[in-house]
Amino acid sequence: MKTILHVDNISKAYGDFWAVSEVSLSLKEGQLVALIGPNGAGKTTTFNMIGGQTKANQGHVWFIRPEQGDRVDLLVRRSDEICALGIGRTFQIAEIFSSLTVIENVQLALQAAQHKRLSLFNRSHHDLQAEAKDLLDALEMGEHAHQAASEIAYGDVKRLELAMALAHQPRLLLMDEPAAGMSPTERIAMMALTKKLAQQRNMAVLFTEHSMDVVFGFADEIIVMAAGRIIAKGTPDEIRSNPTVQAVYLGSTVIEERSSGS
Numbered sequence: 001m002k003t004i005l006h007v008d009n010i011s012k013a014y015g016d017f018w019a020v021s022e023v024s025l026s027l028k029e030g031q032l033v034a035l036i037g038p039n040g041a042g043k044t045t046t047f048n049m050i051g052g053q054t055k056a057n058q059g060h061v062w063f064i065r066p067e068q069g070d071r072v073d074l075l076v077r078r079s080d081e082i083c084a085l086g087i088g089r090t091f092q093i094a095e096i097f098s099s100l101t102v103i104e105n106v107q108l109a110l111q112a113a114q115h116k117r118l119s120l121f122n123r124s125h126h127d128l129q130a131e132a133k134d135l136l137d138a139l140e141m142g143e144h145a146h147q148a149a150s151e152i153a154y155g156d157v158k159r160l161e162l163a164m165a166l167a168h169q170p171r172l173l174l175m176d177e178p179a180a181g182m183s184p185t186e187r188i189a190m191m192a193l194t195k196k197l198a199q200q201r202n203m204a205v206l207f208t209e210h211s212m213d214v215v216f217g218f219a220d221e222i223i224v225m226a227a228g229r230i231i232a233k234g235t236p237d238e239i240r241s242n243p244t245v246q247a248v249y250l251g252s253t254v255i256e257e258r259s260s261g262s
């Protein structure tokens with residue numbers, strides 16, 4: 001597996017308060033990495049620096065492109081340029097067009113992706129519709145294609161947002177609390193699907209999450225932040241038994257949440 005993202009020592013200050021201090025991490029193709037930590041730990045700020053929504057004070061975010069044989073520092077790119085490079089993003093509050101149908105939302109995302117790639121040969125409406133249907137089938141949502149997006153269940157809204165992000169064929173996907181607001185069954189299905197898609201598409205996924213069943217059940221690697229710094233990195237087993245993580249963040253909650261299945 002090739003490394004596609006290398007975050008090197010990034011920091012962010014608001015006035016004299018350091019929201020994120022000297023964070024470094026790497027992601028490989030097909031890998032699911034969870035960024036966890038208590039409220040205010042700096043997870044969203046780290047995400048926003050990688051995605052270009054927040055300007056870092058220092059460091060580099062190298063997006064490595066093996067095909068081109070180069071690497072691009074995302075910290076000096078705008079968020080639309082970052083998206084065009086092959087980095088997708090989903091949000092805590094899903095961003096979809098609720099006045100359109102499910103398939104129209106995906107078609108719109110495909111059209112936007114085509115525009116960003118500056119393709120000379122624009123695909124026809126018919127081709128885009130077929131491609132949108134294939135994407136919805138991959139997300140097990142084909143049956144909802146012609147429903148109004150405003151009428152589908154919340155778990156399906158989150159899957160629709162994922163379909164729209166995948167329309168851009170990202171090599172790296174940043175997911176901010178993908179399972180927030182979902183029932184235990186919905187969130188486990190959502191993360192199982194994400195893991196399958198990451199492996200099929202060789203796509204790296206970095207996600208933040210507060211639901212520990214999802215984190216410990218699906219992440220290949222877990223990175224724990226507290227007070228703006230990384231305090232531990234490792235496999236789910238290593239993190240579960242890490243005494244610093246237990247003291248600062250997890251305590252007995254993992255065991256409780258996992259045993260109650262919530």
Ligand SMILES: Nc1ncnc2c1ncn2[C@@H]1O[C@H](COP(=O)(O)OP(=O)(O)OP(=O)(O)O)[C@@H](O)[C@H]1O
Pocket residue numbers: 014019037038039040041042043044045046
């Ligand atoms: N625009 C801002 N101005 C000032 N302080 C900010 C700003 N954005 C974030 N912070 C502060 O930076 C710290 C890290 O916030 P951040 O949202 O990254 O944490 P988080 O780990 O994502 O938390 P949560 O789990 O609650 O989403 C917090 O103390 C927050 O109050």
